[in-house]
Amino acid sequence: MTDAALDKPRPVEARSAGRFLFWAAVVLISAWVLVPIYLLLVNTLSSPQQVTAFPKSGVPGWDFGSIQFFMSFAGVLRALWNSLFVALLTMILSIGLGAPAGYALSRFDFPGKEVFRMLVVMTRAFPLPLLALPLAVLFIRTGLDDTAIGLAIVHTVLAIPFAVLITFSLFSGIPLELEEAAWTLGCNRWQAFRKVVLPLVLPGITASAVFAFTISWNEVFAAAVLTIENRTLPAFLIQNLNVSPLHLKFAGGAAMVIPALIFIFAVRRYLFAMWGIANR
Amino acid sequence: MKSKALPYLLLLPATVFLLVFFVYPFIQIAWLSVSGPGGFSLQPFTTMATHWKFQTALGWTLLLAAVVVPIQLVMALSMASIVTRLQQGRNTFLYIFTIPLGLSDLAAGIIWLAIFEQSGYLNSMLHGLGIIDQPILFLGYQNIWVIFIAIVLAEVWRATAIMMVILVSGMGLIPKEFYEAGEVFGANAWQRFVKITLPLLRPSLQSALILRTLAALEVFAVVTALGGTTLPVLMGETFQWQFTLQDRNVASAYAMVILAISILATFFFLRVLRVPKGATI
Numbered sequence: 001m002t003d004a005a006l007d008k009p010r011p012v013e014a015r016s017a018g019r020f021l022f023w024a025a026v027v028l029i030s031a032w033v034l035v036p037i038y039l040l041l042v043n044t045l046s047s048p049q050q051v052t053a054f055p056k057s058g059v060p061g062w063d064f065g066s067i068q069f070f071m072s073f074a075g076v077l078r079a080l081w082n083s084l085f086v087a088l089l090t091m092i093l094s095i096g097l098g099a100p101a102g103y104a105l106s107r108f109d110f111p112g113k114e115v116f117r118m119l120v121v122m123t124r125a126f127p128l129p130l131l132a133l134p135l136a137v138l139f140i141r142t143g144l145d146d147t148a149i150g151l152a153i154v155h156t157v158l159a160i161p162f163a164v165l166i167t168f169s170l171f172s173g174i175p176l177e178l179e180e181a182a183w184t185l186g187c188n189r190w191q192a193f194r195k196v197v198l199p200l201v202l203p204g205i206t207a208s209a210v211f212a213f214t215i216s217w218n219e220v221f222a223a224a225v226l227t228i229e230n231r232t233l234p235a236f237l238i239q240n241l242n243v244s245p246l247h248l249k250f251a252g253g254a255a256m257v258i259p260a261l262i263f264i265f266a267v268r269r270y271l272f273a274m275w276g277i278a279n280r
Numbered sequence: 281m282k283s284k285a286l287p288y289l290l291l292l293p294a295t296v297f298l299l300v301f302f303v304y305p306f307i308q309i310a311w312l313s314v315s316g317p318g319g320f321s322l323q324p325f326t327t328m329a330t331h332w333k334f335q336t337a338l339g340w341t342l343l344l345a346a347v348v349v350p351i352q353l354v355m356a357l358s359m360a361s362i363v364t365r366l367q368q369g370r371n372t373f374l375y376i377f378t379i380p381l382g383l384s385d386l387a388a389g390i391i392w393l394a395i396f397e398q399s400g401y402l403n404s405m406l407h408g409l410g411i412i413d414q415p416i417l418f419l420g421y422q423n424i425w426v427i428f429i430a431i432v433l434a435e436v437w438r439a440t441a442i443m444m445v446i447l448v449s450g451m452g453l454i455p456k457e458f459y460e461a462g463e464v465f466g467a468n469a470w471q472r473f474v475k476i477t478l479p480l481l482r483p484s485l486q487s488a489l490i491l492r493t494l495a496a497l498e499v500f501a502v503v504t505a506l507g508g509t510t511l512p513v514l515m516g517e518t519f520q521w522q523f524t525l526q527d528r529n530v531a532s533a534y535a536m537v538i539l540a541i542s543i544l545a546t547f548f549f550l551r552v553l554r555v556p557k558g559a560t561i
Binding site for chain 1: 284286287288290291293294295297298301302303305306308309312358359362365366371373374375376377378379380381382383384385386387390391392393394395397398399400401403404407408415437445491494497498500501504505508515518519522523528531532535538539542
């Protein structure tokens, strides 16, 4: 808006009015994002009495009663541990399965390539959490029901398209010549990969691993369908939603939000590369 | 010989995994939805369609998607335009704008519950302004439209970031020369946006809209957190049939309905925002 005035200089006031509007919009959107999170944290850092009191103040009471209640509530610690464990498994599975596929797609031309790409793209066009329904039956038959690995498998189906597409774009960004140079210097294919390509893509791989972790950490529906005893935090919260007091909900919400904030911060540099390519 | 087999070996684990845990369950879910105790039966669909909650759930789900997605499109386009224009503090604001990307729908529901519940911040604010004496029960069944608005706000708040990210990376691909040419011919900022940005952004708009519409049709945890079962949606009903009513077949029938609408929506956007062959940047 402000750069419209490049060739025909406008009065200074009009320009600064435009700038003011622009920054007002920036501040407004930031507030729209941040204020609700702030309010959740205020609730979390207040005592249970303060949470249910009316009217409520906009500053935290600096009381750890809600957090203490949450942490000592039966099943919470275990749910936190389950969430962490399932997310780690998802991370390992989706990168372990997805990265070789991404590498193959970026380096080779072979019959059937398009079929595989279609399969991956298709997974994104289906409501994946619904997979949990038939898989519940399959898991009961195979003894995978109510286990971390069973849930991690479903979460991996959710995360694998992203892992494949992201690693595909990462490997495509490394010139093949680098690998070829290593081959002429006496490396075999694996050595060239490990010594030349891997160090270059490792940060990006880490970012997509973190992304897979976040997908699993946040997933509610499949987790609620597939677990009974070994609930993850989101499944635990949604199952107890109508019976749990407000301060438990808010502390639980904060427990889900804070790691997510850190993750997004950690992978912020890769977000756009990931999505820019994942689109095409 | 070895290097011919290598790509297939690399693809094998992911392919087997997707066949076993993606393709097979889908065949199974389709079968479950049309089978009864004695083999093929349309009973699950009849049970689903004649249950009084089906039509309301379908209606609310479609209405939510129809309201949420356009709002998000407009917001995401504005946010993406702002981000591409930012010179100072671009990274900081980009991080802030993308924060909701990492948040789960359940967390978003709980966050907006803190605002809308009876002793929540909206009531406290109205009280502070002297508008009300007693807190209002916003999220009760008498105020179903308030629940609806709260869900819309929570969904817009949470899921606009993903659209914005897709659009920002799409805008980054549009060559600067196009805008310079537009300026030379006297197009103002709005005209450049409509005539240059929007048409060239089509592929990104397409994937952003498909992604968001499908997610909007699967709305579940936000609704449960804010309205319980007062405002039924398809995914919530699927969950109810699977758990409370213990009927897998009807739950699968619901899943098939969600799937069918998702496929229709995908085709719709593929068609409406079709990119002419050879017209990519």
